[in-house]
Amino acid sequence: MGLESLIGGEGFLTTTVNGLVNWGRKNALWPMPFGTACCAIEMMATFSGRYDISRFGAEVVRFSPRQSDLLIVSGRISLKMMPVLQKIYRQMPEPKWVISMGACASCGGVFDTYTLIQGVDQFIPVDVYVPGCPPRPESLLDAVFEIQELVGEDRFDSGKHGS
Amino acid sequence: MKSRSWSAKTASTVESMVVEMSAQHPAYDALPADLQSKIFEVFEHQGQVGMRCNAADQRTLLEHFRLSQNYDFLVDVTAIDHLGKDAPERFEVVYMLRALQSNHSFFRLHVWLDERLASLPSVFDLWDSARWGERETHDMFGIVFDGNPDLRRFLMPEDFPGFPLLKDYPLKGRDERRQFPKVVARGDRMVEEEPDPYPTSIGRQMHTPDYIEEVRRDSKPRE
Numbered sequence: 001m002g003l004e005s006l007i008g009g010e011g012f013l014t015t016t017v018n019g020l021v022n023w024g025r026k027n028a029l030w031p032m033p034f035g036t037a038c039c040a041i042e043m044m045a046t047f048s049g050r051y052d053i054s055r056f057g058a059e060v061v062r063f064s065p066r067q068s069d070l071l072i073v074s075g076r077i078s079l080k081m082m083p084v085l086q087k088i089y090r091q092m093p094e095p096k097w098v099i100s101m102g103a104c105a106s107c108g109g110v111f112d113t114y115t116l117i118q119g120v121d122q123f124i125p126v127d128v129y130v131p132g133c134p135p136r137p138e139s140l141l142d143a144v145f146e147i148q149e150l151v152g153e154d155r156f157d158s159g160k161h162g163s
Numbered sequence: 164m165k166s167r168s169w170s171a172k173t174a175s176t177v178e179s180m181v182v183e184m185s186a187q188h189p190a191y192d193a194l195p196a197d198l199q200s201k202i203f204e205v206f207e208h209q210g211q212v213g214m215r216c217n218a219a220d221q222r223t224l225l226e227h228f229r230l231s232q233n234y235d236f237l238v239d240v241t242a243i244d245h246l247g248k249d250a251p252e253r254f255e256v257v258y259m260l261r262a263l264q265s266n267h268s269f270f271r272l273h274v275w276l277d278e279r280l281a282s283l284p285s286v287f288d289l290w291d292s293a294r295w296g297e298r299e300t301h302d303m304f305g306i307v308f309d310g311n312p313d314l315r316r317f318l319m320p321e322d323f324p325g326f327p328l329l330k331d332y333p334l335k336g337r338d339e340r341r342q343f344p345k346v347v348a349r350g351d352r353m354v355e356e357e358p359d360p361y362p363t364s365i366g367r368q369m370h371t372p373d374y375i376e377e378v379r380r381d382s383k384p385r386e
């Protein structure tokens with residue numbers, strides 16, 4: 001078509017606006033760590049140098065929900081903590097994703113007692129579950145890849161959940 | 164299961180323990196004679212001395228240990244629920260004392276407490292740390308400490324209806340852990356759904372201050 005001659009030998013690519021925005025978005029996730037128990041230690045290990053989550057663009061850990069788009073629930077959530085978790089989740093701007101890390105956050109784990117929430121997905125939407133007690137940092141990284149897949153499927157110009 | 168047979172058992176068991184109390188323990192000898200008669204068991208475990216007494220004598224004894232002996236630190240106040248066990252009373256309230264300024268020795272006072280009374284005088288004026296210890300014991304067992312200025316919930320949420328360390332409180336609770344609004348996606352907005360109402364099985368709670376007042380009115384005076 002003669003298009004190549006017009007750009008003077010430079011390479012080029014074609015994409016959609018949606019693809020371009022999502023490419024940027026999924027490689028710059030800003031996690032909000034919600035570490036309440038031992039799983040949080042593995043989460044910290046994932047953030048630190050040895051496993052280095054920054055290789056995948058998710059190293060900007062924000063302790064303010066208003067600046068984050070990835071909530072990592074790692075640890076036991078008690079009766080008293082659940083309203084806090086919900087409040088933090090609601091404070092995060094859209095679009096947002098949630099990882100439920102470890103057996104406790106996903107289903108209560110071994111703590112089937114009066115005070116422990118048996119799975120945070122009963123009360124907030126969860127996108128990816130990470131099995132394990134605690135999960136290895138590799139598992140959490142894998143969950144981040146899953147989230148990246150989900151971000152890639154998203155339409156940037158509508159809410160995460162469609163409108 | 165609230166069994167009335169507890170009280171029938173009480174008097175005889177306490178009496179027999181008084182008779183059986185044998186050892187002339189140095190800690191027992193150190194008590195003045197009028198207080199010795201209030202103790203019905205002295206025991207020692209790994210160098211830590213403990214004594215048992217009745218709820219009516221708790222305040223007198225603790226005052227003695229605070230003011231006349233060296234126990235200047237109340238480590239903890241807690242309780243044991245003996246429901247269904249062969250014990251003189253349902254509750255055993257434990258005061259753990261320590262002498263920090265002198266020989267660092269530990270001392271425990273175990274107080275038998277009738278479940279129909281379920282209240283003791285507070286000792287927060289003797290040790291400040293009793294404020295929180297009593298508050299926690301109230302939170303977990305529903306035991307009321309008369310005079311404690313702040314018996315709000317301590318560990319459990321403020322609106323929690325039960326007393327979870329009672330033996331007749333179910334391990335998995337009474338459905339409290341499902342009573343939250345659900346944050347769900349609707350269109351592009353997050354909305355909250357109303358929680359399910361508390362199931363009626365939660366019912367009437369024992370040991371609330373009203374409950375204590377009620378049992379006080381109904382119960383016969385202790386001899």
Ligand code: SF4
Nearest residue numbers: 038039102103104134
């Ligand atoms: S899943 Fe295991 S490691 Fe994680 S919070 Fe629960 S007990 Fe701790």
